[in-house]
């Protein structure tokens with residue numbers, strides 16, 4: 001099932017639709033029931049009551065509903081709640097009282113002095129937060145963090161750890177440090193990126209009963225499933241030969257950076273390209289003898305005079321200062337082109353054609369946008385979107401996770417592994433993307449599927465190499481990653497393997 005990423009404004013719009021249809025109260029009931037189930041899963045065997053903290057908004061309402069369901073399941077609950085002007089939250093407070101559960105006043109002192117608990121539920125603030133934590137809530141969050149920092153009592157954040165801004169990947173000084181977060185309706189940027197995501201702990205999603213068309217209309221980005229991405233991967237005729245499987249040219253490498261082009265070549269071969277040629281001025285290593293290489297006295301002269309055209313080009317990896325000029329020329333060839341690394345330069349603004357992929361990491365995106373890296377990493381969705389608007393084509397903003405931006409849409413990749421933070425990893429990705437383009441995939445689909453293929457191969461290789469993962473290890477797992485995504489088998493007569501299902505793989509120990 002496709003999942004979505006919402007900003008706080010998107011959730012407000014979704015809630016307005018639910019409210020207009022008379023469904024908002026049911027959504028809160030559903031959310032609270034999911035929170036109760038998550039708490040029971042988390043702490044079924046732990047002694048002591050569940051402690052639920054409820055703020056004055058709908059996030060607090062979810063906590064109050066959860067308390068009622070836990071009580072109905074025969075569990076003891078302690079509920080500390082702020083006064084609420086929110087009608088649904090008030091109504092759920094009354095319902096709790098009606099079943100005999102007392103609500104205690106919310107204070108930092110009450111949090112600090114409560115006896116041992118099975119688990120905490122943080123329903124202080126969700127997507128409705130504005131600015132930094134204020135007043136008593138700031139003191140409550142400090143008290144909660146102080147008593148749970150030992151890790152003995154789990155903390156489940158309802159929707160979002162209180163204090164985090166839903167739309168931001170950076171995190172202010174004070175927020176709940178959750179061991180678990182149950183995202184409601186869809187993910188928020190804070191769940192997925194940067195220091196904010198670290199504060200969420202293990203992330204799970206409660207898909208509330210929202211009409212898919214409403215979710216799609218209000219979402220900021222899509223998270224495609226492995227099955228969706230796998231279905232896009234190219235299928236080869238049984239009669240395929242190397243000339244029909246895609247011809248990729250890699251233009252890259254220079255003195256001291258020879259490996260970058262070679263790794264892109266390996267990525268292209270392992271992603272299924274039939275013929276891969278490395279073009280450079282430097283003497284390049286051949287990590288696989290199946291690669292071809294052509295050394296040119298002047299790449300500038302070659303790109304001007306070359307009459308043949310490949311099915312796709314990957315350009316820029318380790319190429320050095322002439323990369324932008326070469327990119328400008330290659331873009332006139334009007335063949336599918338991946339621009340990476342040294343080719344990602346502001347002077348190419350507006351030159352991306354529809355078959356062009358730009359693959360910056362945050363540093364390169366900052367260069368393209370003439371802003372700071374911190375601005376890119378604080379809001380990767382907006383950064384990817386801005387690069388796309390300014391440069392054209394399709395953009396892959398790389399990271400853990402990567403974002404794909406095309407005219408009119410955004411997607412966020414699943415999975416990957418922190419072991420992939422090693423040199424050459426992006427070079428391999430550039431080769432993979434070129435191979436998928438050469439096989440005839442549409443650029444947006446090649447970008448989304450290629451990034452996930454790379455991430456999945458990384459997850460597989462990390463089982464063996466952990467943080468010692470190299471780009472070559474990842475390339476070697478691309479065939480397995482392809483099978484995991486349920487991509488078409490190389491021989492159409494062989495049945496496809498079962499899709500992996502796109503499980504959430506946030507933490508390395510879960511792999």
Ligand SMILES: NC(=O)C1=CN([C@@H]2O[C@H](COP(=O)(O)OP(=O)(O)OC[C@H]3O[C@@H](n4cnc5c(N)ncnc54)[C@H](OP(=O)(O)O)[C@@H]3O)[C@@H](O)[C@H]2O)[C@@H](O)CC1
Pocket residue numbers: 011014015024027028031055056057058059060061062086124125126127128129130131132133134135137158159160184185186208
């Ligand atoms: N479709 C869905 O996904 C559904 C989502 N649902 C849930 O709704 C949640 C969003 O609820 P929401 O909009 O009522 O806002 P919420 O986060 O409770 O905060 C508002 C309160 O916080 C206060 N406050 C604000 N900033 C503050 C600060 N810095 N420091 C201190 N206080 C601050 C603010 O006070 P005020 O500023 O008004 O004085 C007000 O009292 C969402 O996260 C999910 O849990 C489900 O129930 C239904 C379906």
Ligand SMILES: Nc1ncnc2c1ncn2[C@@H]1O[C@H](COP(=O)(O)OP(=O)(O)O)[C@@H](O)[C@H]1O
Pocket residue numbers: 341360361398399400401402415416417418419420421422423424425426427428429454455
């Ligand atoms: N923590 C991480 N989690 C998932 N993927 C990651 C992580 N760190 C890096 N990657 C992936 O590894 C690649 C690194 O690319 P890049 O920084 O361009 O490497 P290089 O320039 O050394 O080739 C990107 O595809 C990125 O998505």
